[in-house]
Amino acid sequence: MKCTHLLPLLCLPIICVTVSAQSNEANKTAPAKSVVANIKPAADPEVERLRLARRTQAQSLLMSLATDAGAFSDSRLRARTQSRIADVLWEDETDRARSLFRKAWDAAEIADAEARQKLQDDIREQRARSGGGGYAVTTPPDLRKEVLGLAVKHDTALAEEFLARLQEKGRAKENPINPDDTDPASTQRVDAAKELLSSGDQARALELGNPLLSTISQQAIEFLSSLREKNAALADQRYASLLNLAAANPQSDLNTIALLSSYIFSPHGYVYSIGSGALTNPRMSGAKSPPDVTPALRLAFFRLAAEVLTRPVPPEQELNVLFTYQAIRNYLPLFEQFATPELTAGLRTQLAALTAIVPESLRSQDESRREEATPQQRTQSMEQSVLDRIDRARTSAERDQGYLQLAIFRAASGDPKALDYVDKIDDSELRQSLRAYVDASMAWAAIEKKDAERALEIVRTGELTHLQKAWTMTGAARLFMSPKSGKPDRERALQLLDDAATEARRLGASDPDRPRAFLAIANALLAIDPPRGWDSMNDAVRAANSAPDFTGEDGELTFRIISKGSRSMHQHSIPDFDLAGVFQRLANADFDRAVELARVFEREAPRAHAVMAIALTVLNEKKK
Numbered sequence: 001m002k003c004t005h006l007l008p009l010l011c012l013p014i015i016c017v018t019v020s021a022q023s024n025e026a027n028k029t030a031p032a033k034s035v036v037a038n039i040k041p042a043a044d045p046e047v048e049r050l051r052l053a054r055r056t057q058a059q060s061l062l063m064s065l066a067t068d069a070g071a072f073s074d075s076r077l078r079a080r081t082q083s084r085i086a087d088v089l090w091e092d093e094t095d096r097a098r099s100l101f102r103k104a105w106d107a108a109e110i111a112d113a114e115a116r117q118k119l120q121d122d123i124r125e126q127r128a129r130s131g132g133g134g135y136a137v138t139t140p141p142d143l144r145k146e147v148l149g150l151a152v153k154h155d156t157a158l159a160e161e162f163l164a165r166l167q168e169k170g171r172a173k174e175n176p177i178n179p180d181d182t183d184p185a186s187t188q189r190v191d192a193a194k195e196l197l198s199s200g201d202q203a204r205a206l207e208l209g210n211p212l213l214s215t216i217s218q219q220a221i222e223f224l225s226s227l228r229e230k231n232a233a234l235a236d237q238r239y240a241s242l243l244n245l246a247a248a249n250p251q252s253d254l255n256t257i258a259l260l261s262s263y264i265f266s267p268h269g270y271v272y273s274i275g276s277g278a279l280t281n282p283r284m285s286g287a288k289s290p291p292d293v294t295p296a297l298r299l300a301f302f303r304l305a306a307e308v309l310t311r312p313v314p315p316e317q318e319l320n321v322l323f324t325y326q327a328i329r330n331y332l333p334l335f336e337q338f339a340t341p342e343l344t345a346g347l348r349t350q351l352a353a354l355t356a357i358v359p360e361s362l363r364s365q366d367e368s369r370r371e372e373a374t375p376q377q378r379t380q381s382m383e384q385s386v387l388d389r390i391d392r393a394r395t396s397a398e399r400d401q402g403y404l405q406l407a408i409f410r411a412a413s414g415d416p417k418a419l420d421y422v423d424k425i426d427d428s429e430l431r432q433s434l435r436a437y438v439d440a441s442m443a444w445a446a447i448e449k450k451d452a453e454r455a456l457e458i459v460r461t462g463e464l465t466h467l468q469k470a471w472t473m474t475g476a477a478r479l480f481m482s483p484k485s486g487k488p489d490r491e492r493a494l495q496l497l498d499d500a501a502t503e504a505r506r507l508g509a510s511d512p513d514r515p516r517a518f519l520a521i522a523n524a525l526l527a528i529d530p531p532r533g534w535d536s537m538n539d540a541v542r543a544a545n546s547a548p549d550f551t552g553e554d555g556e557l558t559f560r561i562i563s564k565g566s567r568s569m570h571q572h573s574i575p576d577f578d579l580a581g582v583f584q585r586l587a588n589a590d591f592d593r594a595v596e597l598a599r600v601f602e603r604e605a606p607r608a609h610a611v612m613a614i615a616l617t618v619l620n621e622k623k624k
Contacts, residue, residue, distance in 0.1 A: 054591050058618035061595070061611050062088065066100065069608070075114065077551065077605050079107035079143045084612060087150040088619055098158060101151045105162050108143035109169075115140035126562060138558055138571055145188055152192045153199070156207045163189055183219070186212060190219040194226045202230055216242055216252075218270055221259050225267040228291060236297055239263050243300050247307070254327050257305045264301050265290050265334065295338075302339040305331060310350045315357050325354040383409070396426040401563065404434055408561065408568045411438040414445030414454075433561060436463040440559035441570060443472045450484070452476040456496075466503045470517040471557055471574065473500040474524050481528055493528055497521050501536070504543075512550035515543035515606075516577035519555075523576040526585050537582065537597060545602045552579035552606035579606060583613035591618070 062085055069081040086100035119137060126135035144166060152159035167185040190212060196205035209227070212220040220242065228235035239260075246252045246260060262270055267290075309328055313320050328351045335344045383406060390402035403421045410418035418438045425431040439462030446455035455476050459469050477493040477500070504517035518540035526533030544550045555577020560569035575581050586594035591614070598610035 054618055055621075057591075057595075058615040062615040062619070065608060065611050065615070068604070070103070072604055072608070074551075074605060075107045076111040076141070076143055077608060079104045079111055079147060080553070081608050081612060082107065083147040083150050084616070087153070088616060090154045094154075098155065101147065101158060104147045105144065105151075105165070108147045109165075111143045112140075115143075129562075135562060135567060137569075138556065141554055145191060148188055148192050149195050152196060152204065152208060153201070156204055159192060159208060183217075186217065186219040190223045193223055197226050197230050202227075213238055213242065216246055216256055216259055218259060221263050221270075222268065225263055228263075228267070232291070236293060240297060240300060243304055247304050252304070252308055254308065254323055257308050257327070257331075260301060260304070261331075263291075264293060264298060267291060298338050299340070302335060302343055306335075306339070306343045306346055310346050313354065321354055321357050325351070325358045328354070400425045400427050400430055404430065404561070404563060407434055407438055408441075411441035412445070414442045414449065416442070418442065430563060432463075436465075437559055437561040437568070439463050440465075440468050443468060444557070444570065444572065447472060447475040447479075450479055450482075452479040466506045467513040467517055468557070468559070470500040470503040471520055473497070473503070474520045474576070477524055477528075490528060493524075494532075497524055497528075501539070504539075509543075509546045510548065512547045515540045515547055515550050516555050516574075518543055519579065519582055520574070520576040523582050523585075526582070526589075530589065534586075534593075537586065541597065541600050544606045545600075548603070550603075550606060552609040554578070579609045580613040583610045584617045587614040587617040 065081060066085045066089075069078055069085070072078040072081065081104075082100045083104035086097040086104065089097040089100070119140060122137045123135050126137065144162070148159055148162050151162065163185050166188060189208060193205045193209035193212075196202075196208065205227070209223045212223050224235050224239050224242075227238070243260065246256050249256075259270070262268075309324060309331065313324050315321065328347055332344075332347055332351065335347050386402050386406055390399050393399040393402065403424045407418045407421035407425075410421065418441075419435075422431060422435050422438055425434060439458055443455055443458045443462065443464060446452075446458060452475075455472050458464070459472050459476075464472065473496045477496040480489040480493040480496070482488070500517070500521050504514055504521065507514040507517065518536055522533050522536035522540055524533075525536050544552070555574045557572045557574050557577075558570065561567065583594060583598065586597065594614050595611075598607060598614060601607035601610060
């Protein structure tokens with residue numbers, strides 16, 4: 001074998017000499033092509049020197065920031081800074097990075113506890129103001145989730161250490177928004193495992209996700225549904241093990257079937273338990289399309305489902321009777337399509353027995369609900385139901401609540417009919433606050449639909465805040481510069497950004513929304529007119545120095561309506577309100593100038609986020 005490979009190599013010099021001789025002869029009539037032209041030129045030494053110098057400077061910035069972070073008074077800022085620096089340092093300084101991750105977790109525990117307390121205080125305050133009614137609050141960031149997501153990429157053992165600490169903290173009052181989330185450690189585990197799957201690290205994802213598969217839970221099914229998108233055979237194998245686990249457990253019930261059905265029929269779509277049963281619909285809206293599982297795996301599910309659904313239900317257990325009846329009604333079409341005739345016949349027999357027990361009124365409600373086959377029919381039915389309730393209302397307050405509900409529903413899709421319902425409200429204070437909510441909702445919908453003219457019309461006629469106007473005009477300017485708009489209109493886009501800057505200046509000097517507005521404008525200008533983008537960044541820095549509550553992260557556009565009978569809130573994350581993205585662009589354009597600009601920030605939070613964005617932009621070039 002070795003001789004076979006060596007023979008061509010021994011012949012190669014002879015061939016080369018012959019070709020060279022022929023080329024020299026040809027030179028008498030035509031110049032030969034230069035072999036140097038096919039050689040990739042060496043990197044410019046000066047460019048390479050500048051690149052290395054910039055990396056050295058970025059590392060120095062990051063090391064200095066890591067030292068400063070330990071003294072930050074803001075625990076949220078401390079957690080984020082230390083964990084992100086640890087993520088970058090891991091390959092070169094693993095021990096130091098691991099220490100920074102642990103410090104970041106300590107800070108995250110403090111930050112999350114403070115955030116939960118503030119959230120509970122906000123809920124109590126809003127309930128008190130609304131007379132014991134609803135509330136609409138902004139969900140704080142989960143700092144432990146952020147730290148865990150970075151740590152697990154490097155060290156599964158360290159991630160397990162953090163999850164164990166999370167479990168030790170107890171389950172009570174972890175989540176004021178969703179008190180049913182009694183297992184935050186499992187929720188964190190599945191989120192981290194899904195992040196690893198998304199990044200392509202299947203081995204580490206399995207290592208982290210395997211403990212979830214010892215029980216049947218929403219977290220376990222969610223992990224398997226995500227795993228199936230990367231490795232269908234392995235996910236189906238693990239799912240089959242869960243089916244066997246459920247079949248061997250006499251406590252398996254409707255909730256068990258509802259969870260297991262999600263994997264087969266509605267990945268990432270779930271229903272919540274009600275009492276001792278579950279009102280299930282395996283074809284629920286919002287879930288992904290059913291996966292193409294093998295007939296054998298699907299049949300194994302149907303055997304388990306049939307065993308649970310056909311168990312005798314004592315007539316005196318009215319809730320169980322109703323839940324089982326509704327579950328069978330939901331699953332029967334799937335049995336008829338995929339299961340064996342024997343299993344389907346057993347389900348029909350059980351349905352007939354339960355139909356004789358379930359009250360006629362409940363059967364009628366269930367049947368009328370099923371007749372609404374399309375989303376449009378359901379929408380019309382819901383709207384007519386509210387209008388009927390308004391007709392029967394005995395007080396203006398009851399009518400107002402009905403019109404409020406219809407206005408919120410229409411505004412979500414940007415439907416101008418929402419304003420007609422707003423005008424019908426008698427309570428002037430409620431009408432005014434609802435008008436502001438509806439206008440903000442429709443402006444958002446217009447930008448999402450890429451309808452710049454409609455968005456600008458709402459700016460002119462609607463009740464928008466200065467930040468909402470600035471954001472909407474900035475979004476419209478981007479749309480006018482988009483290639484999809486036909487011929488980009490640079491002049492109009494620049495005029496809109498000038499108008500947005502005027503709105504930004506109308507915000508109070510200490511309002512944290514003022515620097516956010518200027519940042520959104522700067523992000524747009526850097527793509528259209530870079531020199532003016534730098535000027536807008538100077539405005540943003542000055543505004544940040546005058547706004548004590550501006551941190552440079554977690555920028556959001558939020559609008560809400562709260563009344564005694566209802567509540568609604570839109571909470572949209574806006575990256576253009578934050579410092580990270582814009583300083584990455586600035587660092588790529590002019591590293592030294594970006595560093596000088598970051599140093600102008602007077603407060604530790606925005607300065608830290610700006611410096612970190614600059615340093616990571618340079619240091620992550622190696623990974624790319």
